[in-house]
Amino acid sequence: MRRLAITFAALAGIVALVVAAPALSLRPYRPEPVDFELTGPAAQPGGAGVVALSDSTRSGGPPAFSSRKLRVGKRFNLVGLRWSGASEPELQLRFRRSGEKWSGWLEVGAHSEHGPDAGSGERTRGGTSDPVWVGDGDEVQYRSSERLRAVKLHFVNTRGTATRAERIKTATRRSANKALLAVANVPPAQAQDGRPAIVPRSAWGAEDCKPKSAPQYGQIKAAFVHHTVTANEYTPEEAPSIVLGICRFHRNSNGWNDIGYNFLVDKFGTIYEGRAGGVDRAVIGSQAANNNSDTTGISNLGTHTAVPQTEPALRAIADLLRWKLSLHGVPAQGQVTLGSGRTIERISGHRDVNSTACPGNALYAQLPAIRALVANAGPAPPSTKLELKALTTRVRYPNSTQVVGRLLGPDGAPLAGRTVKVQLRKLGGLSTVARRRTASDGRFSATVKPAGKRGLSARFAGGGGVASTTSPTVTVDVRPKLEARLASSGTRVGGTIVLTGRIGPAKRIVRVVIVRTTGPGSPKQVANLRVRTFKHGHLRGIWHPKKAGKYRVYALSPNDGDTLRAQSPKITLTVAKGSGGASR
Secondary structure, eight states: HHHHHHHHHHHHHHHHHHGGGGSSSOOOOOOOEEEEEEEOOOOEEEEOOOOOOOHHHHHHHOOOOOOOOEEEEEEEEEEEEEESSSSOOOOEEEEETTTTTTOOOOOOOEETTSSGGGOOOTOSSSSOOOEEEEEEEEEEEESSSHHHHEEEHHHHHHOOSSSSSHHHHHHHHHHHHHHHHHTOOOOOOBBTTTTEEOOOHHHHHHGGGGSOOOOOOOOOEEEEEEEEEOOOOOOOOHHHHHHHHHHHHHHHTTTSSOOSOOOOOOOOOOEESSSOOOTTBBBBOOSSSSGGGGEEEESSSSSSSSSSHHHEEEEEHHHHHHHHHTTTOSSSSEEETTSOOEEEEEEEEEESSSSOOOOOOOTTTHHHHHHHHHHHTTTOOEEEEEEEEEESSSSETTTTEEEEEEEEEEEBOOSSOOOEEEEEEEEEEEEEEEEEEEEESSEEEEEEEEEEEEEEEEEEEEEETTTTTOOOOOOEEEEEEEEEEESSSSSETEEEEEEEEEEEEEEEEEEEEEOOOOOOSSSSEEEEEEEOOOOOGEEEEEOOOSOEEEEEEEEEEEOSSSOOOEOOOOOEEEESSOOOOOOO
């Protein structure tokens, strides 16, 4: 009996170890996030006529349209709405866990397809609400100042609590992970080179919210302050999950490329990297309508309609803006005219350019204090200019191209002995391919070997009394190298033709084209085979000729947006009458 008990204990230990294994890492454990949706029921009129929610609530009357109370079936941490059309109604939402009291009604921002994403070229799927972080919820209800069509509720669970089984598994893994981190004493994010401490994307789970395409870059003339319209009650441990939930909603429900904000700040004063592309770059977000390309956006986790932001958060915002604006040669005070034609303060609220209450009345009233905190650091350093060009903008793989550039100071004089990074834009962001020190005339050069259509730019990080700068992007096109061959130049009708070859850079699919050059209607394409490549871009295509005659055979790779069109040399093939063998 004792042996049996020991066996069961050992098995239980093994099961517990298997369950806890994914959390046995020196990184804080994060459950795998899940998204799910629910079709919204037809909203029922809550009163006579369509009225503003604020008016109906103030007068004690019912809202214009209200959904029934919706039991979702899975526990959610974040929820938002999506609907057809370009309506921008007043929205309110409430939630609860099963058996508990309902939350109060939260005012939720609504945006049309011409909303906060338009300036980045990313379009929302019709109308959308702001995502609302609820902590843990099982039921939800919404109401609107007008009837909405084809409503979808999009839910995100980032805490591993969607089902009972997942809650048990998550609790086990969190315990194991906390114990390991306590022993390892992993240090937090640190400030560097005048930059405040910024939690990188990897630390809030961005691998579970990867961008759909490479980042785009503009310039920084001003900064917008936002709030996320989420619950104000959250812990420091929950904050990264809120950022991940917002990212999943922006990408998976709105259809954007990535999270809309460039940075986010929680009430404890922690700064989070938002949209991918580099915290020191002018990354274009989806945060301020047609003003995205020349601004940066910082969003505050929480709802600040009536609740002011905390002192630690205000100091963090000021530290971030002091560094970010000076990095791009932008003062904290004064006004600027954006590319959209809007003239605003250098540090403004979202409502200053869009029809929105963001960043809430309480936080909006704190903007003068933020500007004063930022300005206390003194004037921004003088601006610099960085030039870059490629000597060849079209290369055949695997050849390289040379880029040359020049770094100039605020008076147009060359800056010598400064480090410049040559960077290549890829889907995941930027990759530094060369570091060069400028010569006495400010010039530098580097050799780059691109494996596809790539944007190249140069970056000077600033320092020594001058501001950072980035060169315009130079695009280099690549034509693949495509080879094809036949083992024999002839066969008979019914035989087997085997074409082999290779394409570099490797592609998944290559076309094999066969043209009959003799007989009626010649030349005539008789086959266009879709051939899947294997290791290192090698390919093998098979064809069985049905008619005698002469043919031309070649492999083809079309222009796919990453590389240019490529074609192998044409091969002449003779097919004789009669039963044939194989050409291998």
